[in-house]
Amino acid sequence: MRSSHVKFYQTGTFTVGNRLLDDADRSVQAAVERTNSLNSGHRACQGCGEALGARYAIDAAMRATDNQLIAANATGCLEVFSTPYPETSWQIPWIHSLFGNTAAVATGIAAALRVKGHNETRVVAQGGDGGTTDIGFGCLSGMFERNDDVLYICYDNEAYMNTGVQRSSATPPTARTATSQVVGPEPGNVFGQGKNVPLIAMAHEIPYVATASVADVRDLEDKVTKAMSIRGARYIHILVPCPLGWGSAPHDTVKLARLATESGLFPVFEAEHGEVTDRCRIRRKVPVEDYLKLQRRFAHLFKPALKSDVIAQLQGLADRNIRRFDLLAREED
Amino acid sequence: MLKQIEGSRAVAEAVALCRPEVICAYPITPQTHIVENLGQMVKGGEVDHCEFINVESEFAALSVAIGASAAGARAYTATASQGLLFMAEAVYNASGLGLPIVMTIGNRAIGAPINIWNDQQDSMSMRDAGWIQLYAETNQEAVDLHIQAVRLAEELSVPVMVCVDGFILTHAFERVDIPGQTQVDDFVPPYEPRQILDPADPVTIGAMVGPEAFTEVRYLAHYRQMQALWLIPELAEEFAEQFGRSSGGLLHEYRVEGAETLVVALGSVNGTIKDVVDQMRDDGIAIGSVSVTSFRPFPAKRLRQCLSGGKRIVVIEKSLAVGIGGIVSTDVRMALAGAGLPVHTVVAGLGGRAITQQSLLNTLSRAHRDVLEPLTFLDLRHDVIHREIERLETQRRSGPVAENILRELGSVADRIG
Numbered sequence: 001m002r003s004s005h006v007k008f009y010q011t012g013t014f015t016v017g018n019r020l021l022d023d024a025d026r027s028v029q030a031a032v033e034r035t036n037s038l039n040s041g042h043r044a045c046q047g048c049g050e051a052l053g054a055r056y057a058i059d060a061a062m063r064a065t066d067n068q069l070i071a072a073n074a075t076g077c078l079e080v081f082s083t084p085y086p087e088t089s090w091q092i093p094w095i096h097s098l099f100g101n102t103a104a105v106a107t108g109i110a111a112a113l114r115v116k117g118h119n120e121t122r123v124v125a126q127g128g129d130g131g132t133t134d135i136g137f138g139c140l141s142g143m144f145e146r147n148d149d150v151l152y153i154c155y156d157n158e159a160y161m162n163t164g165v166q167r168s169s170a171t172p173p174t175a176r177t178a179t180s181q182v183v184g185p186e187p188g189n190v191f192g193q194g195k196n197v198p199l200i201a202m203a204h205e206i207p208y209v210a211t212a213s214v215a216d217v218r219d220l221e222d223k224v225t226k227a228m229s230i231r232g233a234r235y236i237h238i239l240v241p242c243p244l245g246w247g248s249a250p251h252d253t254v255k256l257a258r259l260a261t262e263s264g265l266f267p268v269f270e271a272e273h274g275e276v277t278d279r280c281r282i283r284r285k286v287p288v289e290d291y292l293k294l295q296r297r298f299a300h301l302f303k304p305a306l307k308s309d310v311i312a313q314l315q316g317l318a319d320r321n322i323r324r325f326d327l328l329a330r331e332e333d
Numbered sequence: 334m335l336k337q338i339e340g341s342r343a344v345a346e347a348v349a350l351c352r353p354e355v356i357c358a359y360p361i362t363p364q365t366h367i368v369e370n371l372g373q374m375v376k377g378g379e380v381d382h383c384e385f386i387n388v389e390s391e392f393a394a395l396s397v398a399i400g401a402s403a404a405g406a407r408a409y410t411a412t413a414s415q416g417l418l419f420m421a422e423a424v425y426n427a428s429g430l431g432l433p434i435v436m437t438i439g440n441r442a443i444g445a446p447i448n449i450w451n452d453q454q455d456s457m458s459m460r461d462a463g464w465i466q467l468y469a470e471t472n473q474e475a476v477d478l479h480i481q482a483v484r485l486a487e488e489l490s491v492p493v494m495v496c497v498d499g500f501i502l503t504h505a506f507e508r509v510d511i512p513g514q515t516q517v518d519d520f521v522p523p524y525e526p527r528q529i530l531d532p533a534d535p536v537t538i539g540a541m542v543g544p545e546a547f548t549e550v551r552y553l554a555h556y557r558q559m560q561a562l563w564l565i566p567e568l569a570e571e572f573a574e575q576f577g578r579s580s581g582g583l584l585h586e587y588r589v590e591g592a593e594t595l596v597v598a599l600g601s602v603n604g605t606i607k608d609v610v611d612q613m614r615d616d617g618i619a620i621g622s623v624s625v626t627s628f629r630p631f632p633a634k635r636l637r638q639c640l641s642g643g644k645r646i647v648v649i650e651k652s653l654a655v656g657i658g659g660i661v662s663t664d665v666r667m668a669l670a671g672a673g674l675p676v677h678t679v680v681a682g683l684g685g686r687a688i689t690q691q692s693l694l695n696t697l698s699r700a701h702r703d704v705l706e707p708l709t710f711l712d713l714r715h716d717v718i719h720r721e722i723e724r725l726e727t728q729r730r731s732g733p734v735a736e737n738i739l740r741e742l743g744s745v746a747d748r749i750g
Contacts, residue, residue, distance in 0.1 A: 104393040
């Protein structure tokens, strides 16, 4: 991955790293020509990971297509906070139809563009984890299977945040949500459930699948740019921390995304036609506790008593990801 | 050109003549032959500039049509029964967004018990979804209504369902006049969308609307359907001039002059009703009928004009509002508010049960003699019902009702002929 080729002198913020890059490689986000696909004034919460991820992703897609871009958006936080009638934050043609049909709507847009001969105009579909991994899953799988020319972006904050933090199939084990409460013998969300949609996307053998996080927006931009250079069905799954649902400080959004990736809980990788082609290596592996303890949804693992066995189980999931996706940095990296 | 073809093929040819740009296909009986035919025509190059998309569900079918329509393409799909219910959320959405999609419904019963045969419960379940609903009486009218529907939908920016009785029409081979391409092109101009997803002029479609504007947005949906009340007859008139035959419009009257008993129905059953009307007129009974083509918008005023001269109204309907009775008849009563006419509901033809001339004759004669109850079920097997009710009352674990009824009736083979 392009962003992993640069050796930052510290494991830290992207801004520090950006100064080390050649001008051509630096992020354009701070430049005046920034497109601001998702303009200021929207109603996302402070520290919203989804707003951050969406702006970087769609800005990158706009640059990659010379602004010839149309977006279809699932019902959810992103839709609600960006388009309270009669206001809109979107600088691109944008449609919201339903919660569960976004991939299909995008397929329809792509078909219309093809039949009209507007081959230069491209389509992005976007939704949260609920709209993607649960209710929108059938339409998503159909779009993948037909290899429709759509980039689908899932902003994964690991629960139904818009309706008040309910469990989704992307909610991690032990996490507290309104429908996986901290009561009973297995407090929070249970182990052994949930689905890994990036892997399912890969099983459709679509041309491009990637995961990314808002901790490394340059990597995210690169992946969106790459995705837009490919025709056919593409999927990018972005981890976007949610201060409200996770019970975290708004200023910790980026930090949490980084800890999720550096612990191995959220593997960042790329795959083409069903095979993993690259991954973001973990240069300094952190224990899962570092990630968990900053979030109130996991508070029951630490108080009233430290639940070392449960934390060890979560560490086991992280370690499995590290093995499975070969995430640890090697000497030659 | 006159052709002896299956109803589904005729509908497919009519749709193809309207130059659709995106067609979404998902199989469900009895609509399937329509999209099969279209798929063949598109793949074989008979339809230019058209994308035929095999989707994974009816929900996706209409959702793809929504995306295509919003991006400026003329979009079409077809469904029936469970498929229409499965796409229900998208049905409301398409009209809410004002997208002029045309969809054929091959009318079929809704389960459970699962039943593939014709009635109109499916489209009736979507009567309030904001779509214009047109019901074809014959396959010729099915063809003509599709051509008119595209024009109607696009002029008003409202989606239109063309409802065609499953099997009775969709699978019937009969003579149909399929118009020529130039003729249809003259009637249906290229699609000029009111709103379009275009990077050159970005708009946001589908924003969240709160209480401050929701009523107004909904009112405008109603307003557009009220506009359709004059546009539908206007288009039918224009169609008659260009194509030389009368099809569509709000409703068709049949021998209503001086009629004391007036029958109201939707769709293909009007053929049988007309035969019965003829028979009864021959016997000197003052009876006539009205075939309602446009159920949404409901032509209340026009219907009142047709019916108010009568003494009693009988609505024959292929659907049931469980717990109250009729669906169409409720609207007919609304149209006749204050007229003081009795409106009888006759629920008939559910799940494909044949509506025979003899049964209609008996029922309408009873109505004419003013001895028909307000709500009746045509050819209901009272003996079977009573035995099942008795079983339900005496046995707690009485078992699945549908299976019990079938057992009562004996084997399928016994019931044929």
